[in-house]
Amino acid sequence: MGVKAIDPQSSKIADIDVQKVTYQNAAVVAIECKGKEPGGILQKVEVEEWLRKTGTMRAHYREHPEFREAKVTFELWTSGTIHADALDLLESEKARRTKTEINWKDGKAVLELAKAGKEKSITDALKEHFMQHPLSKVESELAAPHTQ
DSSP, rough: OOOEEEEEETTOOOSSSSEEEGGGSEEEEEEEEEEEOOTTTTHHHHHHHOOOOHHHHHHHHHHHHHTSSEEEEEEEEEEEEEEEEEEHHHHHHHHSSSEEEEEOOOOOHHHHHHHHHOHHHHHHHIIIIIIIGGGHHHHHHHHHHOOO
């Protein structure tokens, strides 16, 4: 957690929230975590910012002796939902990128991953603070047409 990626050419720095390394450094996944308030939505501008950071991270991995030959994947996880414009951008970038795969998970997918991994404390925290928190329902209630 909390890895600093440095592009040796430009000296740009990008934070990697979670770095997952698999079997003998054969693959590395850089995960960006975007916690959202209950009912929060990941916006397109946040996706654009993250996509810009992936270049710095990719350069870092290319120069890193342990990961030079690894399969590199970038993932964006959020506790909220993903705005349609942001989702469109993610899908077009995924189709465009051939060297380095990108993936994403919204709050429901993160919750399902925690459940599948039998991570009870994480599952409970996600439910309590994000998915089932009373404020998570406010946005949908405000958007619904009111009848009198």
